[in-house]
Amino acid sequence: MSRQFSLRAAAVPESLELIHQLLEDVWEGEPGIEPMDRIRFETALIEVASNIIEHSQPAGTDPVRFVLAVECEPERLYAEFTDNAKPAGIDLAAAGLPEDMSGSGRGLALAKVALDQFSYAKEDGGNRWTLLCRRKSAANATH
Amino acid sequence: MIEFNNETLATGVGVIRPVGRLNMVSAPHLGANIDSLISDGTVRLVVDLAGTDFIDSSGLGALITGLKKTRQAGGDLRLANPTAQITAVLEMTNLNKVLQPVSSVGGAY
Numbered sequence: 001m002s003r004q005f006s007l008r009a010a011a012v013p014e015s016l017e018l019i020h021q022l023l024e025d026v027w028e029g030e031p032g033i034e035p036m037d038r039i040r041f042e043t044a045l046i047e048v049a050s051n052i053i054e055h056s057q058p059a060g061t062d063p064v065r066f067v068l069a070v071e072c073e074p075e076r077l078y079a080e081f082t083d084n085a086k087p088a089g090i091d092l093a094a095a096g097l098p099e100d101m102s103g104s105g106r107g108l109a110l111a112k113v114a115l116d117q118f119s120y121a122k123e124d125g126g127n128r129w130t131l132l133c134r135r136k137s138a139a140n141a142t143h
Numbered sequence: 144m145i146e147f148n149n150e151t152l153a154t155g156v157g158v159i160r161p162v163g164r165l166n167m168v169s170a171p172h173l174g175a176n177i178d179s180l181i182s183d184g185t186v187r188l189v190v191d192l193a194g195t196d197f198i199d200s201s202g203l204g205a206l207i208t209g210l211k212k213t214r215q216a217g218g219d220l221r222l223a224n225p226t227a228q229i230t231a232v233l234e235m236t237n238l239n240k241v242l243q244p245v246s247s248v249g250g251a252y
Binding site for chain 2: 013014016020035036039040042043046047050053054097100101102103104106107109110113114
């Protein structure tokens with residue numbers, strides 16, 4: 001069984017709070033999700049949203065907006081961000097952790113470590129990010 | 144939203160308590176709190192994370208920048224009482240070696 005949640009928001013810092021609230025709804029709707037799975041998923045979603053909010057450039061006259069769709073399934077947590085911004089051309093393969101004393105540059109690397117699958121693609125009229133976290137309880141059940 | 148409940152202990156150690164989430168909105172406020180204590184001459188700092196529900200990479204960046212500034216001023220910045228999400232994020236970024244958390248404010252120095 002899959003449960004689906006979504007929101008559409010402006011690419012502004014205040015929208016981060018909406019993502020935390022949406023995830024609260026997910027956790028309430030599906031209380032069996034392991035705490036570490038929640039932590040990994042929430043951390044990665046906030047990093048991707050922050051990247052969109054901080055770095056997106058409008059493609060035209062419309063302000064940047066994004067749609068977040070979340071699916072909660074017995075074996076995985078899946079999220080997809082789509083936006084209407086100018087294609088960002090992100091290379092996730094190049095997103096590595098900076099040296100320890102660096103004060104910035106960890107966001108996408110952190111999301112990458114937190115997730116089991118992570119992708120970015122330029123789309124017609126925007127950008128698409130997909131984030132997948134395999135649920136630990138599901139992994140345990142298969143062993 | 145975030146609040147900072149700060150105090151200076153009798154030992155001269157400055158305690159910063161961020162209550163809420165540390166993210167791209169609130170991380171600059173953490174940096175400003177650290178800068179303010181350093182400029183007042185308080186360079187041995189503890190960030191008490193017991194009330195910090197969530198941290199992202201900008202919050203980590205503010206902690207690392209604070210660590211560098213306190214050390215440059217002859218002090219240090221240490222973490223106390225990290226919540227589960229913060230412990231996980233420190234491990235995922237390998238910053239648990241640089242910012243080794245302790246379980247109480249009193250044990251930080």
